[in-house]
Amino acid sequence: MSKLLRLLLLAFATCLALALKGVDAHNETVFDIERVQRFLSDQRGAKQSEAIGKHTNNWAVLVSTSRFWFNYRHLANALSMYRTVKRLGIPDSQIILMLADDVACNPRNAFPGTVYNNADRALDLYSNNIEVDYRGYEVTVDTFLRVLTDKVDRTMTPRSKRLLTDENSNIFIYLTGHGGNEFLKFQDAEEVSAFDIADAFAQMWETKRYHEIFFMIDTCQANTMYSKFYSPNILAVGSSELDESSYSHHADSDVGVAVIDRFTYYNLEFLEKVDKGSELTMKDLFDSYDPDKIHSNAGVRTDLYDRNMSEVHITDFFGNVQAVEIDEDDGNDDEE
Ligand SMILES: *[C@@H]1O[C@H](CO)[C@@H](O)[C@H](O)[C@H]1NC(C)=O
Ligand SMILES: *[C@@H]1O[C@H](CO)[C@@H](O)[C@H](O)[C@H]1NC(C)=O
Numbered sequence: 001m002s003k004l005l006r007l008l009l010l011a012f013a014t015c016l017a018l019a020l021k022g023v024d025a026h027n028e029t030v031f032d033i034e035r036v037q038r039f040l041s042d043q044r045g046a047k048q049s050e051a052i053g054k055h056t057n058n059w060a061v062l063v064s065t066s067r068f069w070f071n072y073r074h075l076a077n078a079l080s081m082y083r084t085v086k087r088l089g090i091p092d093s094q095i096i097l098m099l100a101d102d103v104a105c106n107p108r109n110a111f112p113g114t115v116y117n118n119a120d121r122a123l124d125l126y127s128n129n130i131e132v133d134y135r136g137y138e139v140t141v142d143t144f145l146r147v148l149t150d151k152v153d154r155t156m157t158p159r160s161k162r163l164l165t166d167e168n169s170n171i172f173i174y175l176t177g178h179g180g181n182e183f184l185k186f187q188d189a190e191e192v193s194a195f196d197i198a199d200a201f202a203q204m205w206e207t208k209r210y211h212e213i214f215f216m217i218d219t220c221q222a223n224t225m226y227s228k229f230y231s232p233n234i235l236a237v238g239s240s241e242l243d244e245s246s247y248s249h250h251a252d253s254d255v256g257v258a259v260i261d262r263f264t265y266y267n268l269e270f271l272e273k274v275d276k277g278s279e280l281t282m283k284d285l286f287d288s289y290d291p292d293k294i295h296s297n298a299g300v301r302t303d304l305y306d307r308n309m310s311e312v313h314i315t316d317f318f319g320n321v322q323a324v325e326i327d328e329d330d331g332n333d334d335e336e
Pocket of ligand 2: 309310311
């Protein structure tokens with residue numbers, strides 16, 4: 001119902017109610033203006049929940065905030081997530097990849113041009129065409145928050161570097177780097193606070209830039225980073241509690257540094273079981289978090305999120321909603 005129509009109807013109903021009241025002054029319950037208003041506002045409510053049901057596209061924002069060779073694992077964490085969301089169908093045009101350093105080209109890299117997340121070095125995360133949207137010193141707190149809220153210079157910023165989401169977008173946001181109580185360091189130079197991100201999400205909600213957000217962070221005291229969120233439809237997980245460190249999983253002695261963090265490693269291990277048609281749910285993922293393996297207490301925040309975790313598919317965030325229905329056969333290599 002258009003706003004104008006609603007106003008007209010309300011005006012009409014008000015006049016009618018007053019007229020009737022005038023006619024039948026003995027019976028006050030004949031036409032209750034409050035009931036009319038309640039009815040109209042219920043209609044609006046119904047409209048809103050209809051809109052909430054719509055989810056048509058998935059996006060990912062993946063950020064490694066650390067510089068320096070010894071933080072190799074943070075880059076590997078983010079690139080591993082990048083590989084996973086792409087495998088599950090989110091196209092590069094809907095992924096914002098921010099890497100504060102490029103260890104692939106670090107002179108200390110014994111395997112130049114590569115990044116591995118496992119000492120078996122079976123999978124080079126750098127080999128497949130990766131599209132880095134922001135790299136090196138471009139990766140700042142300001143850039144990150146502007147990308148989220150789309151407060152970017154539109155004449156200077158190509159579409160590929162913008163988060164062009166709308167009210168039907170589910171967004172997976174992954175952050176990794178060094179952090180502490182309610183902050184995450186960027187480049188060893190500055191920090192984003194839990195409040196900054198909470199406020200950015202609130203702006204995003206107000207400007208209809210998301211349908212749902214799945215926030216994941218791997219850093220020390222990570223769970224404090226989602227503690228300030230206050231906007232609807234946000235699901236959040238972190239690698240460790242207040243006053244608790246997060247740990248790396250293992251080192252590659254030839255690369256010479258740790259190549260992946262524990263929380264990310266076990267998330268990826270779970271996500272490897274997910275394919276495009278998977279029925280696995282968020283509950284399955286959260287149930288898989290094992291402090292004995294992760295060596296810290298991963299946290300899950302669901303109070304801002306209405307849906308039942310047993311009914312939220314992993315592919316609601318990881319994957320391309322529309323690709324499920326698209327016939328992927330391009331007809332070029334049909335030999336039958
Ligand atoms: C007042 O109106 C209501 C609803 O039309 C009716 O059920 C009720 O009997 C009326 N009461 C009197 C006192 O007329
Ligand atoms: C969530 O969904 C599961 C499976 O559909 C059901 O068994 C469970 O009772 C639901 N929980 C709540 C709180 O609704």
